[in-house]
Amino acid sequence: MSIDKDKKNETGAEQAIAKLADAGVEVCFMNPGTSEMHMVSAIDACDDMRGILGLFEGVVTGAADGYGRIKGKPAMTLLHLGPGLANGLANLHNAKRAGSPVLNIIGDHAIAHMKYDAPLASDIASLAKTVSYKTHQVKTSVSLTPTCLTACAQTMENQGQITTVIVPANCAWESVETFSPEDKPASKSSDDFKAVAEVANALNSGEKCLLLLGGNALDVDGLNLAGKIAHATGCGLSSPTFSKKRWRGQGVVRAERLPYFGDMVLATLKDVKHLILVGAKSPVSFFAYEGASSDLVPEGCNVINLAVPTKNPELALKALARELGCGDGDSVAPFSGALPPLPEGKLDGLKIGMALAHFMPDGCIVSDESNTNGLAVRAMTIFAKPHQWMDLTGGSIGQGLPLAIGAAIAEPDKKVMALQADGSAMYTLQSLWTIARENLDITIVLFSNKSYAILNVEFAKLGLMASAGDEAKTMMSLDKPEIDFVSLAKGLGVEAASADTAEEFNALLEKAINTKGAFLIDAKIDPPM
Numbered sequence: 442m443s444i445d446k447d448k449k450n451e452t453g454a455e456q457a458i459a460k461l462a463d464a465g466v467e468v469c470f471m472n473p474g475t476s477e478m479h480m481v482s483a484i485d486a487c488d489d490m491r492g493i494l495g496l497f498e499g500v501v502t503g504a505a506d507g508y509g510r511i512k513g514k515p516a517m518t519l520l521h522l523g524p525g526l527a528n529g530l531a532n533l534h535n536a537k538r539a540g541s542p543v544l545n546i547i548g549d550h551a552i553a554h555m556k557y558d559a560p561l562a563s564d565i566a567s568l569a570k571t572v573s574y575k576t577h578q579v580k581t582s583v584s585l586t587p588t589c590l591t592a593c594a595q596t597m598e599n600q601g602q603i604t605t606v607i608v609p610a611n612c613a614w615e616s617v618e619t620f621s622p623e624d625k626p627a628s629k630s631s632d633d634f635k636a637v638a639e640v641a642n643a644l645n646s647g648e649k650c651l652l653l654l655g656g657n658a659l660d661v662d663g664l665n666l667a668g669k670i671a672h673a674t675g676c677g678l679s680s681p682t683f684s685k686k687r688w689r690g691q692g693v694v695r696a697e698r699l700p701y702f703g704d705m706v707l708a709t710l711k712d713v714k715h716l717i718l719v720g721a722k723s724p725v726s727f728f729a730y731e732g733a734s735s736d737l738v739p740e741g742c743n744v745i746n747l748a749v750p751t752k753n754p755e756l757a758l759k760a761l762a763r764e765l766g767c768g769d770g771d772s773v774a775p776f777s778g779a780l781p782p783l784p785e786g787k788l789d790g791l792k793i794g795m796a797l798a799h800f801m802p803d804g805c806i807v808s809d810e811s812n813t814n815g816l817a818v819r820a821m822t823i824f825a826k827p828h829q830w831m832d833l834t835g836g837s838i839g840q841g842l843p844l845a846i847g848a849a850i851a852e853p854d855k856k857v858m859a860l861q862a863d864g865s866a867m868y869t870l871q872s873l874w875t876i877a878r879e880n881l882d883i884t885i886v887l888f889s890n891k892s893y894a895i896l897n898v899e900f901a902k903l904g905l906m907a908s909a910g911d912e913a914k915t916m917m918s919l920d921k922p923e924i925d926f927v928s929l930a931k932g933l934g935v936e937a938a939s940a941d942t943a944e945e946f947n948a949l950l951e952k953a954i955n956t957k958g959a960f961l962i963d964a965k966i967d968p969p970m
Contacts, residue, residue, distance in 0.1 A: 503843025
């Protein structure tokens with residue numbers, strides 16, 4: 442069945458979904474309830490929009506984030522009232538930090554029912570505003586479609602935003618007259634990079650300079666521009682600890698990732714005289730530590746903001762390259778290096794990274810929530826074929842598997858790799874069911890160290906480990922009982938196997954990558970400490 446987009450007296454839901462599809466919204470990730478049933482029916486009747494079911498709202502919102510990052514266009518979510526939105530907030534927090542274009546449609550009670558304060562009634566708007574650039578409350582069925590279209594357009598502002606539309610059930614089921622959106626003139630770019638001359642002077646000063654790249658400056662074209670600037674001036678290239686999306690690997694200009702821990706960032710930047718921000722924020726510590734600075738810019742370092750994250754950093758690099766006289770034929774100094782050998786012996790994070798470097802296919806997409814094993818994995822996979830890498834941008838764990846779903850929906854012809862820590866996997870393990878249901882081409886590497894290892898690291902860093910009792914230590918352990926991820930994966934429809942040695946892991950990884958579809962490798966490794 443298809444929606445007749447020209448008929449009169451269609452429901453508000455039918456009209457809104459048809460017009461959103463016309464505006465380019467192709468996918469709706471959802472976990473609906475009674476108040477959203479008319480929206481579900483409208484999506485079912487619309488040939489141009491695909492519905493994807495998640496068994497938990499955190500899966501839904503994380504998948505929308507992954508889709509928006511890779512596709513570069515709005516993903517839509519459909520969530521059930523305030524509690525449904527609340528369940529999805531953690532991954533919307535990550536999406537907000539990433540600057541992903543996400544349109545949330547949140548069902549609410551019918552307006553006439555609101556006065557009864559039914560059990561699911563809540564202040565949806567207040568919840569939504571914690572993660573939304575704009576929040577809209579629909580009051581009538583007539584206003585539903587224009588409000589949704591406005592919110593959809595707003596998701597693409599400022600390099601990507603979250604917007605939320607709260608839809609009372611009656612506004613979805615009531616009939617409306619034909620609606621024709623007005624053609625609006627394309628908005629002109631307001632990007633004005635006033636610091637270009639100042640940055641050029643700093644780069645030509647002979648003092649040590651570093652470009653900190655974010656946003657689309659980490660796409661191939663942006664990195665090539667940065668590479669030309671680095672070749673011409675001798676400046677360094679770096680990127681934030683966690684980025685929305687970056688290209689990396691053999692033949693790609695390398696922007697060295699800032700370390701996670703503050704003292705390591707300060708050591709990295711200690712000789713930098715000019716830190717130039719290009720779509721990135723000035724580095725700060727993730728947490729406060731007694732006696733340590735939260736600001737990670739060394740004393741005496743001059744910070745110049747060439748492009749704030751809400752502007753277009755690639756355009757800023759183009760303007761800077763023109764100012765410096767960099768031409769089309771100038772060198773971009775892409776990364777190259779010898780591929781590490783295939784690993785042997787007892788499995789660990791470094792050996793997993795070595796194997797990944799060998800087998801990751803050209804152009805694959807990586808969703809990284811490997812957490813404590815990430816340093817070793819990233820160090821090795823830089824030698825892999827060119828690939829896109831998505832980070833845990835907001836620090837809220839449980840993002841990795843949902844993010845992989847969205848990426849696989851956005852690019853069905855690309856292999857997606859989900860590098861997943863065991864503790865955070867349990868936050869959104871329902872993702873495996875959606876992966877199986879949609880027959881997505883995702884290889885999952887499950888780092889099974891039976892520990893919330895990062896908490897052990899932080900506990901020691903705070904000087905508390907020496908005096909820790911057994912109860913405190915058990916709060917960071919996942920081995921009593923040990924989680925059987927192979928059985929869990931198979932129970933949710935995903936083929937899986939475990940590996941204790943590098944040889945076993947190599948064989949499973951090669952098989953998974955060369956086979957279309959989902960496969961989980963339960964990689965048995967020791968905790969880092």
